[in-house]
Amino acid sequence: MKLAIIGFGGMGNWHYENISERVPEIEVVGAYDIRPEIQEQIKDLDLKCYSSLEDILEDKSIDIVTIATPNNSHKDYVIKCMEHGKNVICEKPVTMNAEELEEIIKVRNKTGKLFSIHQNRRWDRDYAIIKQIQEDNTIGKFHMIENRVQGSRRAMHGWRAYKENGGGMLLDWGVHLLDQMMELVKSPVTQVYAHFFSLYSEEVDDNVKIMLKFGDGTSGLIEVSTNCFINQSRWHVTGDEGTAIIKNWECEGEIVKLDSTAPMEWSDQIVYTEAGPTRTMAPRPSETTINLELPVVKTDWTDYYKNIVAAIKGTEKLIVTPEQALRVMKVIDLIFESALKEKSKSCNI
């Protein structure tokens, strides 16, 4: 299948390189970018350099358009491409808000074209490991999930620093972590609450901490920091029967769970620990728990594009759907409202 890219900045380039090297099912034919200097780069790569959006829309050879422009321009590009018979992949966040995405979904329904969002972090190994632990029921039902991405560069890049472009960390990384969390918990989001910071960015959120409550009682914590110099764990998940931790992007971590063959004897005595006098917080005897390695999981990002091709052909169900993204965007709308009004928001999303 033949693909064109709209917006040939950092991520546009990344799609080009990775599809070309790793997805033989798709050929990147050309790209369109409004910036003259980027048009030169496109030509230098021996790609077709479209001179306008209309050029792409009228190119009958193009099956798929990938859109990697600033967030505030996604909606118009997506709708025009579908109306001209293209299947469309859009970078995340799919739109500025849920309302824009609802407009897109109407056009998708009318045109019958495929529309997906590049939530590539569903193929991240850390997330896949947590999903595997859930499927294997290794630690029982999840109660508390913490999903964090922390960095310390303290800068928003390019248009990501501007509100009108849909900048800020909630829409940049937060949308990934929310998408992961909401895929993981099979229950509606019922409450959101957020603390936002703009520590060195003039108009967008550069550090965010969010709590989510789900209908089944699960508590989710999401943090995206750009001002954190000692990272906490990428994932920390506690379930009925144990805890799993993934410390970093390299997926170091472990699982500790109850050994059902060695129940705990409860002592009436206060235990004198490093924590001071306590019974409740005294260390559990190690013979009552089992330590497990994290499951070995292989992920391949190219499965995203392979699924797109198969879904267009009708041989597979689309994995990342706009309906999923709509739930996430509705939650994002409420998180912005929670941060602005400084109160939690109840919902059923």
Add this chain to the structure above:
Amino acid sequence: MKLAIIGFGGMGNWHYENISERVPEIEVVGAYDIRPEIQEQIKDLDLKCYSSLEDILEDKSIDIVTIATPNNSHKDYVIKCMEHGKNVICEKPVTMNAEELEEIIKVRNKTGKLFSIHQNRRWDRDYAIIKQIQEDNTIGKFHMIENRVQGSRRAMHGWRAYKENGGGMLLDWGVHLLDQMMELVKSPVTQVYAHFFSLYSEEVDDNVKIMLKFGDGTSGLIEVSTNCFINQSRWHVTGDEGTAIIKNWECEGEIVKLDSTAPMEWSDQIVYTEAGPTRTMAPRPSETTINLELPVVKTDWTDYYKNIVAAIKGTEKLIVTPEQALRVMKVIDLIFESALKEKSKSCNI
């Protein structure tokens, strides 16, 4: 000074042993407990075994009474003791709610007796280290503070399992963490939001996660878990210029802060990291930061009782005051309300 103890369970015993061994300024004369089997224990220790509350109230030799009974009985004991001319120390949580404490404060004002709450964890080394980092301004103004105590014994001990006694983890450990957090941040609490769990306790909270917002913008996270098998850091604090972490009760940890002599050069290129393609979350070059050891701080719990003696003599200001505890109890009342109503609460406490 001579001291009597009311309630000779786990903590009552602990006060007796520790005062006797480590606080020469105070002599523990006797104790009162309603349970016959505990009365035998008191006698076996060669302590005076008071047969009723009135016995203590009428014992003119007693300067200080320490109360270590279930939480719902604190108020009446405290008030009666002060009305009979005793100085009073009460175990935490001081009362079931703010209203009860306000009654006590009125009696304190009327009688002029000393009244303090045994918030012994202000003398914990981990807390003292964080306070030192704040005083030294090592990482600048604090923005995000996480203060956690996690265990995995999954059991509430004795009366701590019952609502009517003031059981549950918010009133048990939460009151310590709130007291620490509210001493640390010199600004009113403006929002509280909480997730409560009763995973294996029938009527009280056994796992809680709380977010606090302060008037100066600081974000606080407090967690008390009894179902966590891999502990997160005891403290994680990020400020303007760096992050401090205290991993455990042994106070292992470190500080990483910006090196102001080595500013970061910002690259336009996406960095291909273990995290995938990213600029924002790419690791910061290590030459732009400095690693520091945690400050060496010595704490001595006996300073709590030494301050009580000095405050009664009028030579020192009381460190743990009921006015501080009243702020904490007001926040606790709101946290219970937040958990019950499933929404955040705004305040100015």
